[in-house]
Amino acid sequence: MDTKPPQDKIFASPLSELVDFSFDENVVDVFPDMINRSVPGYSTIINLIGIIAQHYAKPATHIYDLGCSLGAASLSMRHRLTEDNCKIISVDNAEAMIERLNKIVQRDNSKTPMQTLCADINDVTISNASVIVMNYTLQFIPLEKRQAILSKIYDGLNQGGCFILSEKLAYPAEQENEMLIDLHHAFKKANGYSDLEIAQKRSALENVLIPETKETHLQRLKETGFSQVFPIFQCLNFASFIAVK
Numbered sequence: 001m002d003t004k005p006p007q008d009k010i011f012a013s014p015l016s017e018l019v020d021f022s023f024d025e026n027v028v029d030v031f032p033d034m035i036n037r038s039v040p041g042y043s044t045i046i047n048l049i050g051i052i053a054q055h056y057a058k059p060a061t062h063i064y065d066l067g068c069s070l071g072a073a074s075l076s077m078r079h080r081l082t083e084d085n086c087k088i089i090s091v092d093n094a095e096a097m098i099e100r101l102n103k104i105v106q107r108d109n110s111k112t113p114m115q116t117l118c119a120d121i122n123d124v125t126i127s128n129a130s131v132i133v134m135n136y137t138l139q140f141i142p143l144e145k146r147q148a149i150l151s152k153i154y155d156g157l158n159q160g161g162c163f164i165l166s167e168k169l170a171y172p173a174e175q176e177n178e179m180l181i182d183l184h185h186a187f188k189k190a191n192g193y194s195d196l197e198i199a200q201k202r203s204a205l206e207n208v209l210i211p212e213t214k215e216t217h218l219q220r221l222k223e224t225g226f227s228q229v230f231p232i233f234q235c236l237n238f239a240s241f242i243a244v245k
């Protein structure tokens with residue numbers, strides 16, 4: 001039996017009208033293939049999130065995965081958590097994602113309780129958290145709402161708890177920015193995407209995924225109140241940060 005995940009062909013044919021990218025049913029079907037072939041270092045950060053969560057998780061606390069998609073980060077944490085009475089709360093506002101995630105969770109037999117929530121991150125309450133993850137999701141939140149979400153995350157974390165943030169980066173100097181974008185496209189091409197697919201996906205994401213610079217992320221996390229803020233991983237223009245309360 002072929003167990004390869006369905007291949008992402010969403011932008012393979014010329015589209016007469018390019019609409020903004022959305023996490024709909026078509027995307028859900030090919031999401032694991034899409035994210036692995038599009039985000040350099042994705043499998044490494046998923047594994048690291050599990051390891052870091054294991055280090056910071058405390059008994060009887062909540063672990064949040066905000067913008068969980070099909071739960072790769074949630075499950076990486078779930079498979080490593082050893083603390084008693086932790087609960088993972090996985091949030092996504094795309095109904096198709098949460099429906100598919102529920103099926104994936106049914107087949108996963110780890111013992112840590114896991115709750116899935118179809119909700120907007122802007123509306124969820126965050127409390128008693130020892131670990132919070134936002135893996136490539138803040139970039140989809142309108143710029144003016146990002147600080148409020150980070151403040152809510154900070155307030156909901158217990159002292160000593162950690163926040164893991166991964167984002168696509170922009171570079172302040174245009175030449176550097178273009179160079180990193182070109183390298184990212186070379187990465188996608190090496191993973192089998194055509195020039196047409198790369199160009200159409202880029203246009204579809206243009207108004208939806210708004211990257212910020214590494215400096216903006218680090219400064220905002222510090223200003224939010226986190227006592228320790230570090231970059232922990234970077235692959236081309238995709239980076240992850242840890243922020244400890």
Ligand SMILES: C[S@@+](CC[C@H](N)C(=O)[O-])C[C@H]1O[C@@H](n2cnc3c(N)ncnc32)[C@H](O)[C@@H]1O
Nearest residue numbers: 023067068069072092093094120121135136140
């Ligand atoms: C790039 S994917 C995240 C990948 C996922 N964290 C992982 O590690 O595989 C972004 C996800 O964020 C979700 N999302 C975007 N805006 C959201 C919001 N305001 N509230 C909840 N989920 C949101 C999307 O539906 C999508 O599933």
